[in-house]
Every structure is written in C-alpha cells, then in structure tokens.
Amino acid sequence: MADLTSNFLGIKSPNPFWLASAPPTDKEYNVRRAFEAGWGGVVWKTLGSEGPPVVNVNGPRYGAIYGADRRLLGLNNIELITDRPLEVNLEEMARVKADYPDHALIASIMVPCEEAAWKAILPRVAETNADGIELNFGCPHGMSERGMGAAVGQVPEYIEMVTRWCKQYYDRPVIVKLTPNITDVRKPAAAARNGGADAVSLINTINSITSVDLDSFAPEPTIDGKGSHGGYCGPAVKPIALSMVSEIARDPATAGMPISGIGGVTTWRDAAEFMALGCGNVQVCTAAMTYGFKIVEEMKRGLSQWMDEKGYRSTSDFIGRAVPNVTDWQYLNLNYVTKAKIDQDACIKCGRCYAACEDTSHQAIWMKEGRVFEVNDAECVACNLCVDVCPVEDCITMERMEGGTVDPRTGQTVSDDYANWTTHPNNPMAKAAE
Ligand SMILES: Cc1cc2nc3c(=O)[nH]c(=O)nc-3n(C[C@H](O)[C@H](O)[C@H](O)COP(=O)(O)O)c2cc1C
Numbered sequence: 506m507a508d509l510t511s512n513f514l515g516i517k518s519p520n521p522f523w524l525a526s527a528p529p530t531d532k533e534y535n536v537r538r539a540f541e542a543g544w545g546g547v548v549w550k551t552l553g554s555e556g557p558p559v560v561n562v563n564g565p566r567y568g569a570i571y572g573a574d575r576r577l578l579g580l581n582n583i584e585l586i587t588d589r590p591l592e593v594n595l596e597e598m599a600r601v602k603a604d605y606p607d608h609a610l611i612a613s614i615m616v617p618c619e620e621a622a623w624k625a626i627l628p629r630v631a632e633t634n635a636d637g638i639e640l641n642f643g644c645p646h647g648m649s650e651r652g653m654g655a656a657v658g659q660v661p662e663y664i665e666m667v668t669r670w671c672k673q674y675y676d677r678p679v680i681v682k683l684t685p686n687i688t689d690v691r692k693p694a695a696a697a698r699n700g701g702a703d704a705v706s707l708i709n710t711i712n713s714i715t716s717v718d719l720d721s722f723a724p725e726p727t728i729d730g731k732g733s734h735g736g737y738c739g740p741a742v743k744p745i746a747l748s749m750v751s752e753i754a755r756d757p758a759t760a761g762m763p764i765s766g767i768g769g770v771t772t773w774r775d776a777a778e779f780m781a782l783g784c785g786n787v788q789v790c791t792a793a794m795t796y797g798f799k800i801v802e803e804m805k806r807g808l809s810q811w812m813d814e815k816g817y818r819s820t821s822d823f824i825g826r827a828v829p830n831v832t833d834w835q836y837l838n839l840n841y842v843t844k845a846k847i848d849q850d851a852c853i854k855c856g857r858c859y860a861a862c863e864d865t866s867h868q869a870i871w872m873k874e875g876r877v878f879e880v881n882d883a884e885c886v887a888c889n890l891c892v893d894v895c896p897v898e899d900c901i902t903m904e905r906m907e908g909g910t911v912d913p914r915t916g917q918t919v920s921d922d923y924a925n926w927t928t929h930p931n932n933p934m935a936k937a938a939e
C-alpha cells in the first residue's frame with residue numbers, strides 16, 4: 506500500500522493535500538472539519554496587521570465560467586484577506602495546532618512592506634506553534650492597491666527584502682507565494698531564494714474579469730453598477746500553473762528549490778502532475794469550494810491506487826520525474842512523424858474532425874459516401890486538432906510512422922535519428938551538425 510505521508514520542508518502531514526489560504530481555511534470551525542475530512546494540512550486564510558481588520562464588499566464577490574454541463578471551470582473572486590481580528594485568528598490557530606499536532610498548519614501573512622510590520626507580527630505567529638509561514642505576495646486586487654500582495658510580488662527586490670526580514674525574525678520554514686501576474690515567474694522565484702526562502706508556492710490568482718452585463722454594461726460581479734478585476738482560479742488555470750512550476754523547477758537559478766503546487770487541482774491526477782513537475786505537495790482551494798471537503802477522499806484514494814499500480818511506495822518516487830522532459834521548442838525531435846488515424850468502429854459520424862481539419866487545419870480528412878471519415882496521410886501534418894475536437898475519446902489516435910517508411914506528405918523517408926531545429930538546414934542560425 507502506497508505511503509502518502511508527506512514531508513515538506515521538514516513539515517510532516519498525513520498526505521500531500523493541503524488546503525490553500527482562502528475561505529476554506531478562514532476559521533477554526535472550517536479547519537477542524539477539514540482535518541477530520543482528511544486534509545493533510547492547511548494554509549490559514551491570510552492574516553493582516555493588528556488593528557481594525559479589512560472590510561470586504563457586501564455584494565457578490567464571485568464570478569464563474571462554466572463548461573457545457575455547468576461544471577465550474579473557472580472562479581473569479583474579489584475577496585480580500587481575512588476580515589476577522591488578528592488576535593482571534595491567532596488564538597484559533599494555536600488551539601487547532603495543539604489538537605492536530607500531526608497535521609500541517611501554515612500561517613499566511615500579508616502586512617505592509619515595512620520591516621517594523623513584519624517584525625511585529627512574526628513573533629505572534631510563532632507563538633501559535635504554526636509549522637511555518639507563507640508570504641502572500643500574490644493577491645491581485647484590493648490589497649495590491651494598498652502596496653501589498655501582488656504589488657510586492659511583482660518587484661523581485663521587494664520579495665527578496667521581505668523574505669530576508671522573515672528569515673531574520675522567524676525561525677521556522679518560510680514559503681513565498683508567487684503571483685502569476687508577471688511576465689517571467691523565474692525572477693520572483695529567484696528573488697525568494699536569494700532572500701533565503703525555504704520554498705515557493707504558486708500560483709495565486711490571475712487578474713480577471715469574468716463577464717460584462719450587457720444591460721448595465723458593468724463587469725461582473727457587479728457592485729452597485731461597477732465592477733473591478735478579481736483573481737481567477739480553478740481548473741481553467743491549471744495549465745498556466747503547471748507551466749510556471751516547470752519553469753522554476755528547471756531553471757538553474759531555482760532548480761531543486763521546494764515548490765508547493767497550486768492552481769486548479771481538482772483530482773488526484775492533477776496533484777500527481779504538479780508533483781511530477783517538481784512540487785513536494787499541492788494546495789487546493791476551488792475544488793474544495795465547489796465540491797466540499799470530502800473531495801480529498803477521492804484525491805487520496807486515487808493517488809494511492811495509481812502509486813500502487815506503478816509500484817511507487819512513497820511520493821518521493823515520482824516527485825520531479827517529469828522535470829527532465831520539459832524542454833525548449835528548439836530541442837523537440839523534428840524526425841518524430843505521426844499521422845491521425847480514425848477508428849471507424851468508434852466513430853459516431855458527427856463530422857467535427859472534418860469541419861475542423863477542412864476549415865482551419867490542413868484539409869486532410871475526407872468525407873466519403875455514407876459519412877465515412879478518413880484521413881489522407883498525404884496532407885496530414887499531425888497537428889492533433891481532430892483528436893482535440895472529436896467527442897469520442899480515443900476514436901482518433903496519432904500513430905507514429907516507423908523509421909524507413911516514406912511520409913507521403915513530404916516524400917521523405919522517416920528517420921529514427923533525433924534531429925532538432927538547432928541543426929535544421931532551414932534554420933539560418935543552424936549550428937553545423939556534429
Ligand atoms: C475566494 C478566494 C479567496 C482567496 N483568498 C486568498 C488569501 O487570502 N490568501 C492567499 O494567499 N490566497 C488566496 N486565494 C488564492 C488561493 O489560495 C489559490 O492560490 C488560488 O485559488 C488557486 O488555487 P485553486 O485553483 O485551487 O483555487 C483565494 C482564492 C479564492 C477563490
């Protein structure tokens with residue numbers, strides 16, 4: 506039986522599924538129920554400075570993007586950090602940690618970018634016995650207008666400076682949570698490492714406007730006729746998160762730095778993908794908000810079953826396994842030739858592949874009498890679009906051409922040798938082949 510226990514930065518938890526800092530981790534009541542439901546750890550809803558707490562809007566704070574079956578694909582929010590007093594959160598955190606010593610409890614913090622503010626809050630957080638802190642440099646709305654959150658996360662120098670203060674005034678692990686609202690995520694990650702961070706976590710939410718009401722002409726969610734951008738999350742952001750994680754995992758300046766993966770994790774498979782790209786654990790928000798705390802049961806069961814099937818005894822057996830396979834486009838093998846193949850028994854004759862290929866790809870699918878769809882290998886460039894639009898899973902597959910056979914499209918013999926753009930004769934910058 507696979508061992509799901511997790512050790513991230515020396516912080517032990519029964520499994521690698523943590524709840525991200527957000528409404529599910531807003532208070533003692535939630536966190537206790539989350540632990541009872543099986544979550545391995547939580548990052549408490551972001552704490553602010555001592556004093557009057559922030560105030561949230563009193564109108565709608567969410568917007569949603571749905572799939573055809575009204576499954577929630579993307580969630581947009583304009584919520585701020587915790588709107589409960591600091592003392593209340595700290596007391597609750599201390600109580601929960603005392604009762605659940607084997608679960609991970611991390612304090613997320615966002616205070617002004619001044620040394621005094623960090624120096625003041627860190628000892629108080631340490632008193633709760635939380636296992637570590639996560640610096641919220643990612644919140645893209647509201648707090649960023651006050652010079653916090655993403656406003657710090659977009660300036661690597663600030664990240665490094667604040668991280669250094671935290672390492673100076675706090676002696677447990679410091680995780681820097683990164684914003685995706687930046688051109689090159691490797692820069693803030695490197696700044697976090699330079700400042701002494703023990704890990705980075707990513708992604709926080711992406712600047713977004715879900716929709717515009719075409720009667721009132723106001724962005725949604727609408728507050729008294731106005732709307733502002735919010736932060737986007739949920740399944741729709743997973744590809745962006747995976748790409749950013751992979752960049753950090755393979756960049757020499759940050760390679761090997763522990764990563765906590767966040768962004769659209771909904772199933773065990775999503776989690777395994779983040780971990781294969783180098784994440785030591787994952788954090789979840791939208792999936793818990795959509796399906797409730799019990800979704801972790803499926804995540805744990807699925808991951809454990811897959812690990813058993815693969816013969817992995819612990820998560821460390823597959824963490825980072827995909828990192829060496831992430832490369833730059835110029836190194837992809839141009840001698841890898843495939844052709845689309847339609848399984849006539851599975852085909853329901855809907856014609857989507859034909860429309861897609863005929864109108865927007867390479868006119869490589871014939872529609873023959875009786876709505877029989879067949880691929881013309883002499884035109885197929887193997888773009889894969891037909892596979893993506895076909896409603897029947899595995900009805901169209903991409904089949905590799907064997908070395909020595911002739912590609913009817915190019916008239917060239919397929920080679921088994923690896924060859925990429927850096928040495929290709931059409932490349933004006935090509936290096937001489939070695
Ligand atoms: C309503 C809401 C509130 C959030 N509040 C915080 C927060 O206080 N601090 C923080 O670091 N991230 C916050 N987040 C971001 C999440 O922690 C997480 O980074 C993001 O939602 C991506 O994960 P997901 O796709 O699993 O939701 C919030 C997200 C949502 C939806």
Ligand code: SF4
Nearest residue numbers: 862885886888889891
């Ligand atoms: S792989 Fe692309 S070119 Fe080939 S049949 Fe499909 S859509 Fe057409």
Ligand code: SF4
Nearest residue numbers: 852853855856858895
């Ligand atoms: S999209 Fe798929 S099911 Fe529809 S005609 Fe093409 S192969 Fe058949």
